[in-house]
Amino acid sequence: MLYGHATFHTSPYSLSGLNEATQHEELAVDLFLQSIVNSLIQGGFFALWAVGMVLVFGIMGVVNFAHGELVMVGAYAIWVLKAQMGMGYIPAVFIAVILVMLIGIFMERFLFRPKREDPLGGLINSIGILFILQVVALLVGGTGPAKQVTPAFPGTLILDEFMRIPHQRLFSLGVSIAALLILWFFLTRTKLGWSMRAVALDREAAALQGININRTSLIAMAISAGLAGLAGALMAPISNIYPHMGHNVIITAFIVTIVGGLGSLSGAVLAAFLYAILHTFVTAYFSGTIASMVGLLLMVVVLIVKPTGIMGQRVSE
């Protein structure tokens, strides 16, 4: 079975095993503070995952089920380049992002563009790519246990005896926020960004204004894939790397996307951090399974009560 062992119990992102040595004597306050810090870091990842999906859905109208696999490819690229070939972390991240971008460009050009008028076809094509990328990961990494990459930035920021943040995680958070800010700047301050937002609002009207839909879609997919690759590359040193790791990514991205309002980038970012807080706290105080159930049910409630999400605008038929 495809996702046979990908249960939520062992979510590699729950980050609660951070300081195992001291965990048993942790005080409630420390658990609380640590959870806040963890949710911020996790929120950065959630936002990177979801923003790429929103971008592709908004501009191309495609639900990319293989988005989680793009994250997985980014993580595998780091494993191959850093752990296997001994390359430095920063150049490896750049190569990983470019590699995943190229995959994204290929997908847009040959799979999504011919199916622009057939959303179901695009969705099925993305499932096809999902299968292929998982098997490619198996071919590259073999079937053994999950891969791990040693952190590029060892050392830990010690705020007090019970609250420690490894530098690697701080780096991830910083890069995630920087990437989101650059994207925001690009979309709101450049001409290309405006044209992309115009396509998202009304494809035909944008085309009539002389905006090249093909080029815009290609750039949107490249950015989306690049963000996914970046997320994977940032996750590589702090989580398990295995072919089915995209499962968790896609479910989280769906929840965040729906809660934030399909097509709303700012809504997705806000929802990412809110959901990260919810997920981390429920995981810390109850269990990972309950946290996932709460997330899924939250999504259903939002779908029923306010399908446009917390930041979505009302869309006319």
Added chain:
Amino acid sequence: MNKFNLTQFVVMLTLFIGLILLPHYLRYQHQDFMIFLIINVLVVVSYRLMTLTGEWSLIHIVMMGVGAYTSALMSKHMGVSVWLTIPLAGLSAAVLAGLLSTPLFRMTQFYFLIGSFAVGEAIRLAWIFFIKPFGGSSGISSVPSPELLGIDFMDPIPYYYLVLIVVSLCLWVLYRIEKSRIGLTLNAVHWKAPLAQSVGVNTWKYRTLAFMVASLFVGIAGALKIHYLGNVTPHQFGVGSMVFVLIWVIVGGYNTFYGPIIGAVVLSVLDESLRNLNEYRPAIYGVLLIISIMFMPKGLEHISQGLKDWIKTAKSSS
């Protein structure tokens, strides 16, 4: 319309005789394969009833699990005869579908797809979380198999016949439903919902009905599966299995009754013949999926249709 069609009758008869004789010429593992294949045929055909209304759900396999868990729990812990738990499994899935339809059908199209996925996944997580009575991740093992007149249903051949009879009956009922007034109305709900509403069709009611009937039959399929396997786990009903159902239906073609059957049979046989490739098989599936979507968006059934037309023209020209 109901004119007796000799060719069709002969084809059906040969198919039936073939299916009756088949298990005696197969090795053990292939007998297993045939049992699961026939169950999967019921899964895809019942799914098609749902898609008739134009809504694609991702909860179908979870409904199969609802049937499976119901049947397993009742037969193992409450001592109810398996002959009774199999229909009850279908009934419980249908009742749950009826209850879920109120929130679910507030959504349509893409939102329904995602909403149904979320609800299904939440149900599946409940099976993992509530170890009592569902047994957590490892599920329920040593589920009893049916008993009748001393026939050993642990043996694949009697179980094969049981599955063949039950599934044939279910397919017949599903076929009759599709050709009946209800089936036509479901089509109307899909293609002309506002028009159907304007002539007094309660589209909500018909969507719910389709969801309940589809769940009823897939619940039966779930019970059939686990009484042969002997165990039930949450992983059997994950989104991965659901994706395979989608692939079978779409590659086979969802515009006709037999399209999904062709899809399930062709892809399963192909999958079985690639067995020695093990974990690399999904890539073959992925490539096939993309090829079929890009080059024959109407599915495999379309090829058979094309073949029929070709024979017809060849006949008339000669």
